Amino acid sequence: MQYHFHGATYDHDPSVVPVSEGAVGGKYRGATWKTHVVHAPLPQRQPRQLRYRGVAYS
Numbered sequence: 001m002q003y004h005f006h007g008a009t010y011d012h013d014p015s016v017v018p019v020s021e022g023a024v025g026g027k028y029r030g031a032t033w034k035t036h037v038v039h040a041p042l043p044q045r046q047p048r049q050l051r052y053r054g055v056a057y058s
Helices: none
Strands: 002-005 008-011 019-028 031-038 050-052 055-057
Touching: none
Parallel strands: none
Antiparallel strands: 002 008, 019 031, 050 055
16 A cells, blocks of 8 residues: 655555464453464564655664
8 A cells, every 4th residue: 555645655564463362351341352462473674764855864
């Protein structure tokens, strides 16, 4: 998916992480919510080159 903001184009790259439901974590407004268990290590994202008004910085 691409986003546009003030003439700049950005790419959105959602990552998919395999998870499953875990134990009950608690209650919120009378409804129970469950935790999630990650099955694989989280992928490491590459550092992005930051830009402000067309000038790169770190």
